[in-house]
Amino acid sequence: MEEMKFEEAIGRLEKIVQQLEEGEKSLEDSLKLFEEGIKLSKFCSGKLEEAKKKIEILTKSDKGEAVTKPFNLEEEIEEEETDS
Numbered sequence: 001m002e003e004m005k006f007e008e009a010i011g012r013l014e015k016i017v018q019q020l021e022e023g024e025k026s027l028e029d030s031l032k033l034f035e036e037g038i039k040l041s042k043f044c045s046g047k048l049e050e051a052k053k054k055i056e057i058l059t060k061s062d063k064g065e066a067v068t069k070p071f072n073l074e075e076e077i078e079e080e081e082t083d084s
Contacts, residue, residue, distance in 0.1 A: 001039065006047045013040045 001009070016037040020030060055070075 001043050004043070006044060009040045009044050009047075013037055013044065016040070 016033045019025060020033055020037075025033065053070075
């Protein structure tokens with residue numbers, strides 16, 4: 001599954017959900033689909049967590065130079081609230 005792309009995993013997960021919602025599968029097949037769905041969900045969550053860690057925001061230093069810093073959602077929300 002590591003070689004699978006995020007978009008492929010999401011697409012497969014959507015198909016699994018659709019198949020389970022149809023309710024036409026046997027209990028055994030439904031459980032297999034559910035297990036696969038759980039694995040895909042964990043895979044996607046991991047990929048999103050990796051992406052979150054890589055996100056950086058381009059900002060300017062006190063000297064006016066462009067610098068990068070790690071993205072921190074809480075910090076961004078606080079800055080928006082103080083700017084308002």
